[in-house]
Amino acid sequence: MMNNNETKPLNELISHGDTSESQIKAFMCNNLGSTTLLTKIPMYEFYKMSDVANERSENGEPVAQRKLDIKHASDLARYILKGLISTTIKSGKNEESTIMNTKKMIEKIIGKQPYLALQPIVANLRTAGNNGCNLRGKPIETSEGEGICFRVWLGQSDILWVVDGQHRRKAIQMVIEFLEEIRQDHKYPPKRQSLFPHNRDDRTVPHDELSVWIECYELTRGFCTVSVDIHLGLNIIEERQLFHDLNNLAKKVEKSLALEFDSSNAVNAFIKNSLIEEGLIKVSSLDQNKGEYWEDDDGSLTRKDIVAVNAHLILNKSNINSATPSVVEPRLSIAKRFWEAIIQIPDFGESNAKQKTIVAQPVVLKALAKLTYDFAFGRKLNDENLNKLLDGITEIDFSHENPLWRYYQLTEEEIQKNGLDGLEHYLPDNSTGNRDIGKFDGKYIRFGSKHNDIFPIIGDMIRWKFNFPNRQE
Numbered sequence: 001m002m003n004n005n006e007t008k009p010l011n012e013l014i015s016h017g018d019t020s021e022s023q024i025k026a027f028m029c030n031n032l033g034s035t036t037l038l039t040k041i042p043m044y045e046f047y048k049m050s051d052v053a054n055e056r057s058e059n060g061e062p063v064a065q066r067k068l069d070i071k072h073a074s075d076l077a078r079y080i081l082k083g084l085i086s087t088t089i090k091s092g093k094n095e096e097s098t099i100m101n102t103k104k105m106i107e108k109i110i111g112k113q114p115y116l117a118l119q120p121i122v123a124n125l126r127t128a129g130n131n132g133c134n135l136r137g138k139p140i141e142t143s144e145g146e147g148i149c150f151r152v153w154l155g156q157s158d159i160l161w162v163v164d165g166q167h168r169r170k171a172i173q174m175v176i177e178f179l180e181e182i183r184q185d186h187k188y189p190p191k192r193q194s195l196f197p198h199n200r201d202d203r204t205v206p207h208d209e210l211s212v213w214i215e216c217y218e219l220t221r222g223f224c225t226v227s228v229d230i231h232l233g234l235n236i237i238e239e240r241q242l243f244h245d246l247n248n249l250a251k252k253v254e255k256s257l258a259l260e261f262d263s264s265n266a267v268n269a270f271i272k273n274s275l276i277e278e279g280l281i282k283v284s285s286l287d288q289n290k291g292e293y294w295e296d297d298d299g300s301l302t303r304k305d306i307v308a309v310n311a312h313l314i315l316n317k318s319n320i321n322s323a324t325p326s327v328v329e330p331r332l333s334i335a336k337r338f339w340e341a342i343i344q345i346p347d348f349g350e351s352n353a354k355q356k357t358i359v360a361q362p363v364v365l366k367a368l369a370k371l372t373y374d375f376a377f378g379r380k381l382n383d384e385n386l387n388k389l390l391d392g393i394t395e396i397d398f399s400h401e402n403p404l405w406r407y408y409q410l411t412e413e414e415i416q417k418n419g420l421d422g423l424e425h426y427l428p429d430n431s432t433g434n435r436d437i438g439k440f441d442g443k444y445i446r447f448g449s450k451h452n453d454i455f456p457i458i459g460d461m462i463r464w465k466f467n468f469p470n471r472q473e
Helices: 043-049 070-091 097-110 166-185 207-220 236-248 255-261 266-276 303-315 325-342 362-376 383-391 403-409 412-417 451-466
Strands: 022-031 034-042 121-125 136-141 147-154 160-164 225-232 438-440 445-447
Touching: 022 225, 034 043, 043 166, 043 225, 070 097, 070 166, 070 207, 097 207, 097 325, 121 236, 160 166, 160 225, 160 236, 166 207, 255 303, 266 303, 266 325, 303 325, 303 362, 325 362, 325 383, 362 383, 362 451, 383 451, 403 438, 403 451
Parallel strands: 121 225
Antiparallel strands: 022 034, 022 147, 034 225, 121 160, 136 147, 438 445
């Protein structure tokens, strides 16, 4: 048996370090013929001992990364913060009610989900040499004498260069800086810079909240770790190849499937719990544009279309990425009322709905959703107009034959004959953009795919029909 005090190169299972070195415990793995180390490191320590080669430095440090996306890193930072708060709740079940109530209050504001975890980060230890020949370490034996992992010493120059996970590393940095600022100043960062939506002009952190954030900070230094898969001694060509393979060989998850599985977003949770599970709307398993398959229409909507409509309805945005419980929850009663009105429209949700009513086309639902947002939550909110819209929505002729929807294809004589005089004042000027919103084939009108250009115009048509305030004015 080998003497544990004997020192040799790592590939000969060596040990020993000096006082300037730190140590990690790692499993030695063989990944398709290459030696790697698999370890877990506290978040704080990982940030301090790692770096990202995504910019060429003055000394010619090679680039092996794409440009950093700060918005994506910020979203990940909020996700990590959500995980830290969740951890404090799980680990403090027997705490006094005041602190626990504060933790649950923070969790409600920042968002809650069934499970949280960070995927492993892939890094390259450039100074390690081929298969770790420049490193020193020794096996850690159990009481039975079996070596199950290794203690490896790393010097100050041994930097973990992140190959896959630069946004996770940046997110960890942002969380640490956020918590350190609160711990030192006892104040939240300004609203636009804060990872936590405190919504306070007075940024002073109450004592009970300060205790929670200090606990989160302590978690980053010990209890909460990140898993790191460390490749050893890769040159720049190998590092770039590994970056390519990790980021390009995986198949992207279909949008509808991703939305179906996600329970963390407040809007997505509303769709699942209040719309789909309660049977208000039917969701299709298809991810393609169902407008191309009208003959197979069963009255359902794709999940991504349902999400897009609710994004306009609740957030006045084209996606739900920015949804937070503090913004979404006060608006859900109006959102529920909107869908309860929609399902009352004749033929909506039935088989061959797209052939019977234009409301079955998502772009029309987006137009109605935007009007609802404007009257319920917009800068010119108006309860009277909101009630008039939702209570009278079934009185609108949403049939394909209604000449209102094909106004741009009508002649002046046809416009007057169908009583559409004055509509031109509600619509944007023809010179300001493309007004080809759809095609009428003599039986059906099929709206185009450029929804962001089309749904405001459909909304203007509905404004004219109800004599609502003119958006153009």
